[in-house]
Amino acid sequence: MDTQNQAAATVVVDNEWRRWIAENLLLGSNPNDLLQVMVAGGIAPDMAVTELQAAQQSPYLAGAQRLKNRLAKRDWVLDNLRRLEHLRAAEIPRRHRLGTREFFDEFYTAGRPVIITGMMDRWPAMNKWSLDYFASRCGNAEVQVQFGRNSNQHYELDKKRHEKTMRFAEYVNLVRAQSPTNDFYMTAYNDSRNRAALAELWNDVLPLPEYLDPSSQDSGFLWFGPAGTITPFHHDLTNNFMAQIIGRKRIVLVPATEIASMYNHEHCFTYVDARNIDLQRFPEMRRVRPLECTLNPGEILFLPVGCWHFVEGLEVSVTMSFINFRWQNDFTSSYPADRAF
Numbered sequence: 001m002d003t004q005n006q007a008a009a010t011v012v013v014d015n016e017w018r019r020w021i022a023e024n025l026l027l028g029s030n031p032n033d034l035l036q037v038m039v040a041g042g043i044a045p046d047m048a049v050t051e052l053q054a055a056q057q058s059p060y061l062a063g064a065q066r067l068k069n070r071l072a073k074r075d076w077v078l079d080n081l082r083r084l085e086h087l088r089a090a091e092i093p094r095r096h097r098l099g100t101r102e103f104f105d106e107f108y109t110a111g112r113p114v115i116i117t118g119m120m121d122r123w124p125a126m127n128k129w130s131l132d133y134f135a136s137r138c139g140n141a142e143v144q145v146q147f148g149r150n151s152n153q154h155y156e157l158d159k160k161r162h163e164k165t166m167r168f169a170e171y172v173n174l175v176r177a178q179s180p181t182n183d184f185y186m187t188a189y190n191d192s193r194n195r196a197a198l199a200e201l202w203n204d205v206l207p208l209p210e211y212l213d214p215s216s217q218d219s220g221f222l223w224f225g226p227a228g229t230i231t232p233f234h235h236d237l238t239n240n241f242m243a244q245i246i247g248r249k250r251i252v253l254v255p256a257t258e259i260a261s262m263y264n265h266e267h268c269f270t271y272v273d274a275r276n277i278d279l280q281r282f283p284e285m286r287r288v289r290p291l292e293c294t295l296n297p298g299e300i301l302f303l304p305v306g307c308w309h310f311v312e313g314l315e316v317s318v319t320m321s322f323i324n325f326r327w328q329n330d331f332t333s334s335y336p337a338d339r340a341f
């Protein structure tokens with residue numbers, strides 16, 4: 001859009017202006033306000049009026065308006081679910097050794113988060129895992145981590161650019177020495193390399209047949225980092241278990257039904273920072289009711305598909321995440337291909 005040369009009124013209405021007009025008319029802007037912006041942008045008033053009238057009468061815009069109405073109806077359905085959700089207590093329930101049937105009926109199929117306690121008590125990892133154990137058992141393994149995250153505020157979106165390979169013992173020493181920091185973190189994204197390199201550690205993790213399918217290939221992702229790691233607000237494309245082994249994590253959740261207020265600009269991400277929600281920049285966030293919890297070692301958090309979550313490592317922390325549930329968990333293949341929302 002060319003906004004130069006305002007006084008001479010020589011700017012032509014190009015397709016970028018037309019896209020802007022269409023978008024703003026669909027958003028419900030007053031055509032007179034749009035006219036003023038166009039004239040201030042250097043478009044001759046009569047040309048601006050003609051273009052605005054053409055847009056308002058355009059059958060293309062009428063088609064788009066129809067889709068907008070349909071989306072508004074879907075938003076109404078989601079908003080009803082959101083309002084009903086707000087009638088519940090604002091907390092994530094903790095359930096001790098939750099049974100299969102109860103988990104399935106009350107949480108998995110209902111898309112509700114829950115913290116399950118008492119299911120990891122027999123895991124060898126709970127007693128054996130420590131920084132020393134990691135270094136002594138797998139120190140020579142070559143692993144991949146996310147590195148240099150402090151230099152890029154969009155480090156999660158750009159995670160490919162932050163891959164770094166190093167010996168596991170070297171990484172363990174970094175974690176030991178530099179806490180707290182968000183500059184480096186071994187995440188599930190690094191898993192394709194790490195699962196094979198650290199295979200020995202997987203022997204210390206027991207299957208959870210009450211909820212997970214032990215025959216599945218997707219048998220756990222390792223997250224290991226110093227205190228201070230931040231995984232910004234995003235949602236997963238699957239249901240997910242976070243099983244906490246070492247250290248505590250602070251987690252902020254926003255149910256999937258709140259998506260209309262989450263400023264989801266690209267793929268599964270938002271720029272909203274859970275630590276300091278800027279209500280000037282993101283006013284719709286006033287409608288959202290975040291749920292907060294601390295996940296302790298030995299606890300498993302169920303994160304329903306689409307549920308927004310922000311995760312902060314309060315201490316040196318190790319988590320295993322799992323997606324190999326006994327029930328349908330492929331929501332990825334039906335995810336929209338065009339991810340610029």
Ligand SMILES: O=C(O)CCC(=O)C(=O)O
Nearest residue numbers: 223231236240311319321
């Ligand atoms: O533990 C973390 O830092 C993030 C975990 C997470 O976001 C996930 O498993 O989807």
